[in-house]
Amino acid sequence: MNCKLDIVCETGLQFFGKMSSSNFHEIKNALAIINENAGLLEDFSNMTSEGRIIDSERLMVLARKIMKQVRRTDEIVRNINRFSHSVDDFVKRVDVGETVGFVATISERFAVMRGVVLEPKHPETQVRIITSPFFLENLIWLCLDFAMNAAGDGKTVGLITEETESGARVRFTRLDALGESSENMFPTEREEALIKVLGAYLTVNTEAGEIILGLAKTI
């Protein structure tokens, strides 16, 4: 059997692994907080069996902290589940604004680590195209990854989805240091390969501090 892994598959697998491990890391953080709070409850329980009195308000605070982390974990699991299902259909109708918001959500940890704030702005009306949901998420992430490094001192990346005659466009804005980032480094062959798959285009506007990802109405 002669099986050659092409760049699109390789990039997709890397993206899947990166997002999964980052979100699983978040679950571990939430579990660690639950673990410590449960441990403290156990400590309190041991203290009461020794005759010490524990303020009920303290118990309530611990219960609330545990519930908060359970909600956090539930949201992360829901996101990972949705992300995993994005490979179910190779091509389908996709709400671009909603997909951009979703990629921003699952990339949140990467933004926090770099001290960058993501500001996705949802369009007033839905912008729908027929495309590959997974590869669209992958290309949005690659643009976002580059954009976060080009955010400069403003430390903010705006994500604006707009409808166009030919389909849709996503603008990655407020990239104060875009001129300082090497233009030759973006797009790389990975983005180029995904651009081909999605019938998309990329424009880097250094003066405006923007990257524009244009998407075809249908692929």
Add this chain to the structure above:
Amino acid sequence: MSEKVLLVDDERDFVETLAERMEARGMEVSTATSAKEALKKVDEESFDAVILDLMMPEMDGLEALTVFKKKKPELQIILLTGQATVQKGVEAMKLGAMDFVEKPADLKVLTEKIKEAQAQKMLLVEERNKEKIESIIRGKSW
């Protein structure tokens, strides 16, 4: 002698609760929610062990570990992480970490490692003092 520990993690709820549990076990605990805050505390005080989260905003655990070891080589650092990979563990040990613990951590295990860290630090400080005394003695013409 109670162990003096610095807990560093960007999850405030985690450090606060773990600190309370450790204090209930007789340890003296300080907390920091960023590597920068931890560096300031390490400059101001002496600790037997630093429990350091590997993944933190601005300066991650490995970067912080390098800076800590440069500032105070005797510092015993235990890395704590939710994303344990063999590669990261090896890297951390090469940079001078005393140990590597995966989240959620078992407090009994962590306490044992802290006690080990305290003993290790005492040995290093003792050795250093001995070297200093020997150097003073050698430098004097009695």
